[in-house]
Amino acid sequence: xxxxxxxxxxxxxxxLTLTFTLGYVSLRAISRFTVKECMALAGAWGMALQSAIAFxxxxxxxxxxxxxxxxxxxxxxxxxxxxxxxxxxxxxxENYRWLYxxxxxxxxxxxxxxxxxxxxxxxxxxxxxxxxxIAQIFLGLQKTDxxxxxxxxxxxxxxxxxxxxxxxxxxxxxxxxVYQITAILPGVFLTLLIPLFLRPxxxxxxxxxxxxxxxxxxxxxxxxxxxxxxxxxxxxxYFYLDLRNNPRxxxxxxxxxxxxxxxxxxxxxxxxxxxxxxxxxxxxLWVNRKNLALVVRQLFFPLILMIAVCLPWYLWGISxxxxxxxxxxxxxxxxGATASVRISDAFNNAWSTVYPLxxxxxxxxxxxxGPGEGGEFYILRYRLWNSWFRLxxxxxxxxxxxxxxxxxxxxxxxxxxxxxxxxxLFPRSFLVSVLASGFLGGCFxxxxxxxxxxxxxxxxxxxxxxxxxxxxxxxxxxxRLKQLILFTIxxxxxxxxxxxxxxxxxxxxxxxxxxxxLKTNYSLQFARDLIGTPIGLFMxxxxxxxxxxxxxxxxxxxxxxxxxxx
Numbered sequence: 222x223x224x225x226x227x228x229x230x231x232x233x234x235x236x237l238t239l240t241f242t243l244g245y246v247s248l249r250a251i252s253r254f255t256v257k258e259c260m261a262l263a264g265a266w267g268m269a270l271q272s273a274i275a276f277x278x279x280x281x282x283x284x285x286x287x288x289x290x291x292x293x294x295x296x297x298x299x300x301x302x303x304x305x306x307x308x309x310x311x312x313x314x315e316n317y318r319w320l321y322x323x324x325x326x327x328x329x330x331x332x333x334x335x336x337x338x339x340x341x342x343x344x345x346x347x348x349x350x351x352x353x354x355i356a357q358i359f360l361g362l363q364k365t366d367x368x369x370x371x372x373x374x375x376x377x378x379x380x381x382x383x384x385x386x387x388x389x390x391x392x393x394x395x396x397x398x399v400y401q402i403t404a405i406l407p408g409v410f411l412t413l414l415i416p417l418f419l420r421p422x423x424x425x426x427x428x429x430x431x432x433x434x435x436x437x438x439x440x441x442x443x444x445x446x447x448x449x450x451x452x453x454x455x456x457x458x459y460f461y462l463d464l465r466n467n468p469r470x471x472x473x474x475x476x477x478x479x480x481x482x483x484x485x486x487x488x489x490x491x492x493x494x495x496x497x498x499x500x501x502x503x504x505x506l507w508v509n510r511k512n513l514a515l516v517v518r519q520l521f522f523p524l525i526l527m528i529a530v531c532l533p534w535y536l537w538g539i540s541x542x543x544x545x546x547x548x549x550x551x552x553x554x555x556x557g558a559t560a561s562v563r564i565s566d567a568f569n570n571a572w573s574t575v576y577p578l579x580x581x582x583x584x585x586x587x588x589x590x591g592p593g594e595g596g597e598f599y600i601l602r603y604r605l606w607n608s609w610f611r612l613x614x615x616x617x618x619x620x621x622x623x624x625x626x627x628x629x630x631x632x633x634x635x636x637x638x639x640x641x642x643x644x645x646l647f648p649r650s651f652l653v654s655v656l657a658s659g660f661l662g663g664c665f666x667x668x669x670x671x672x673x674x675x676x677x678x679x680x681x682x683x684x685x686x687x688x689x690x691x692x693x694x695x696x697x698x699x700x701r702l703k704q705l706i707l708f709t710i711x712x713x714x715x716x717x718x719x720x721x722x723x724x725x726x727x728x729x730x731x732x733x734x735x736x737x738x739l740k741t742n743y744s745l746q747f748a749r750d751l752i753g754t755p756i757g758l759f760m761x762x763x764x765x766x767x768x769x770x771x772x773x774x775x776x777x778x779x780x781x782x783x784x785x786x787x
Contacts, residue, residue, distance in 0.1 A: 224396070224751045225752070226335070229398060229399075229402060229748055232389075233327075233402040236393070236402065239267075241263045243267040244262065244263035244267025245267075246301065247296060250300040257317070258417070260413065261414055263410075264413050264452075267410075268385050268410065268452075271385055272381050274288075274293065275359055275388040276534075279384075289388060289391050293392075319413075319424045325428075329432055329760075329768070331757070332761030333442045333761050334442055334757065335760065336749060336755055337722065337726050337747065337757075338726060338727070339736055339737055342610045342725065347369075347370060348443075348444075349736075350739045350740075352382060352383055352446065353745075354367070356383045360395065374542075376547055379488060379489045381490040382407075382445070382491075383446075385406075386444075397746055398748040400444060407441070408442075410452055411455065412431055414452070414455050414459070415689070417459050419689060423692050426695065426776065427692040429775065431688065432764075432768040433765070433768065434621070434684075435619070436619070436676070439613075439614050447677070450490035450491035450494045453483045453484075453487035453490060456479065458501070458682075460479035460480035461476075462648070465501075468515060472518055477522045481524065481529075482526055482527075484523060484524075485528070485529070485530025489531055493666060493678070496663060496666070501520075501651065501654065503657075504648075504651040505520055507654070508648075563665065567667075568664075569670045570670060570675050574616060574617055574674040574675050574680075577612050579673040580616075582604075583608040607673075612717070615673050615676050616676060622713045625688070628691055628694055628698075628706065629690065629694060641697065652686070655683070659680055660680060663678060663679035703777075704773070707772055707776055
């Protein structure tokens, strides 16, 4: 295969533009959302439509890209026809320059994908290849009964990420490099949701924090479905909060439709999303505990819609594998431990997710045993480096950076004691429900005891919500303190994700685990293998420097988006 840097960059730009445009045009055609809402939700809706096209193609057994082209063109034609029949209402003009920040973030992620020669470190293993291979099933190029790692099959995990991947593998080029560059799109479209939650002056600062988040940088460029699930969990939260704040007499509403569809798409992205469906239900039961009829009126329709969105996938799975097999396979992936063992593991996982047990153990061994010799030297180095990366990829404090964790705790404490005034970003009962359900539920669902922490398994929505909250807190601080915090965040990024990237992009690969074997055994060519140069690192660094300048001007000059971008 001979694909140049320019071709891969073109493929990336085409996929970004096509998904966003399809989502935006169709949302404007079928909904009454504002322009701002349509822009923010365009990526999420575009990915859903493209996944639906891929699923229909799979069910019909078509091959090649013809159906994908015709279906996509058909959606555009229908949407444009509907747009011509609408009566437009005047809207207050807003500043949409945050779209440029999303494109800049895309350049950061694309550069990283162009640079790495392997996915490894932090004990991440295998998923990056498995989801690419499952996408081949939806293209009709792999058997539907294929078993992965002796445990997983096509129904073990819900399909949306793999369907979305198969759309572009069919439309552009069926190669691992194309899979890499389209796998970052959910992360880019996640950032488009920021303006739905924060006031305009905070948007550049939030983008800066996302760009220099070691956790998000790693989990977005690692090709798996956790970020896609987070996109729909966040859209579900947006619509749910509108339902919560604006009780309606009707059983259905636009926000109810958005909430139900979002919940269904989130679950189709990853089953752990159910935790973030349970959270708003708990919150609604608490808020409306004296009016249960309102609970039913607000939540019945979204839950029915969620089931309707998920139903086609499960009907297909049951028709091919049987009802018992579907649930046995799904339950098998979460382990078969007894209730007492599962509860014990949940408490241990909660502790290791809050406190860096693995890093503490590795440091103690290094102190006690010294550098070691021979194989022991490599084992000690392997444990130390991986546990350091794990601090930022799997432990709660590291996932939002140690610096921002300190800011969050400090300002939160002041708010509790009444020293910080103002309305919180999210309602208290809702936030408590999300944190409790997402954190405790995630610890319980994850099989076994993971000494390194489990933030990356199911808690990405919590990380994003905390980053949104800390953005608001950070804006309250004095300018000089904000500038100092900005540089410490950059320093943490360099010492964690920066070092990790250098290892992943080393021409003589530092092999920590069996990921290199997967790449070799399945003859996978990364984008870096095709490009042949580390130009991606240069791309990422330049884009990050621009983000640093924007962040500096934002914290120094009051956060005006126009001034930060000019």
